[in-house]
Amino acid sequence: MATFERFNFKTIDEIRDKVKKLGVNISFADDLSPLAKPVKIGNVVSPNSIAVLPMEGCDSERDGSPSELVRRRYRRFAAGGAGLLWFEACAVVHEGRANPLQMYLTEKNVGAFEKLLKEVDEEAKKHNGSDHRPVKVLQLTQSGRYSRPDDKPAPIIAQHDPMLDPRVGISPDDPVVTDEYLDALIEKYVKSAKLAREAGFDGVDIKACHRYLVSELLASHTREGRYGGSFENRMRFLLDTIKAVRSEVGDDFIIASRFNVFDAHPYPYGFGVDKEDFWKPDLTEPLALVKLMVENGVNLLSNSAGNPYYRFPQVTRPFDTPTIGGEIPEEHPLESVARLFELTRQIQKAAGNIPVVGNGYSWLRQFLPNAGAANIADGSCTLVGIGRQAFAYPDAPKDMLEKGAMDPKKSCIACSKCTQIMRDHGRTGCVIRDSEVYLPLYNEARNNATKK
Ligand SMILES: Cc1cc2nc3c(=O)[nH]c(=O)nc-3n(C[C@H](O)[C@H](O)[C@H](O)COP(=O)(O)O)c2cc1C
Ligand code: SF4
16 A cells, blocks of 8 residues: 555646556546447436436435425536436435435425426536436435434444444444344335336435445344345345335336445455455455346446445545544555446446446546546446535536536545535535535534534
8 A cells, every 4th residue: 555645636647657656557548538428227328428426415304305405406416417417315214314404205295306306407408408318316225323313323233343333322232123124124115216206216226335224234244134144145135125126116217226345344344355354355245246236127336335434434435635533544545546446347347238337536636537438438337426526516527528628626625524514414515616605514514513
């Protein structure tokens, strides 16, 4: 691992040189045309190969319906021209909300989501041409050990974990979630998927990343019963949910999964890790899972990694500055980016024709289109996903496609302030490039957190 450094590249040749010195596998293409390629996802077509990744704002209404801030965020994403809009984490049950303002789709508020999607389509057309229609997928979640539905921790765990339990106040004799709860939860996903279709989404994502409940189940080696222990048991919840949703929604609806392929967390508590060295990915099980998901009719995948709440958040999102009190990583951010790219490369290879959305691009700033185009061109992913960059610079896709370049002055600077707002239980967005709206919200959340 090389010494940590902040981003300090003015030209593409400078970043190419650094990549060469570090010996990491990141390429930068001069030809950006791969980004413009339409992509078939299930029975719909994304007008280009750029995706906005799910980015939670923690800012819905109390009943889970889109607030004005949510509507503003998605109008901005839609105007920005990405072909795929992957909507943020939306709870399937109240007790699984990560915060009291997490999106939550119910029979009562489905009309508000329908209205949001109409606005999104109109905005997309207005700014990108009358035939531009983004694919819209909603991420469905149960936040598990990170549930905070009523503004205080209310963890629901799949297995005990000596490293993670103390961080959310779990003691060794607290119960783990029962098999009966999980059986019934599958039906909640089915219900949410049907509501999502009614609202006008093109598909849903059965979220299994970042160590929320379904992600933790993939790693539940120490759990007893039908959902823990063997590979078959640990994959059961995710696969049974995919099958149950598919049998209800038919073939004309996208089923996606954003799933962790490498937890960077010690065995027997981590998924996709070498048993002796948790810093080494072992993709044997994640690749077998990809095969099973594809056999069961999944139309779209996005791999992620790490646990953003734990010690090594650079595994999920490479950064320049950690959140307050966070550690400086013992690796160069380009190594963190290269790890995410390599994981996507392996998952795309296993997924064959099923599109995989890559991630970890935002740290690359204005050079991200070049890295994305190179990855699409050599088959390392099908779509390039942008997370923080979409908060900071929602028009980035349009600039990549129309101007062939991103403006470094508008770019995300990987400062972790949007994550800091989340940790402080505030409403989040880009504090740097959208400061009129989010600097006051950052200060408000900081003040509240400091008082507590
Ligand atoms: C504030 C914030 C909110 C996020 N919300 C979600 C989410 O709702 N669902 C999800 O799968 N990932 C979420 N992520 C992770 C991003 O989608 C993405 O994987 C990560 O930021 C790396 O991509 P980037 O380098 O383009 O930012 C979030 C990240 C941040 C910083
Ligand atoms: S606050 Fe803005 S600039 Fe900082 S990491 Fe978040 S999106 Fe990027």
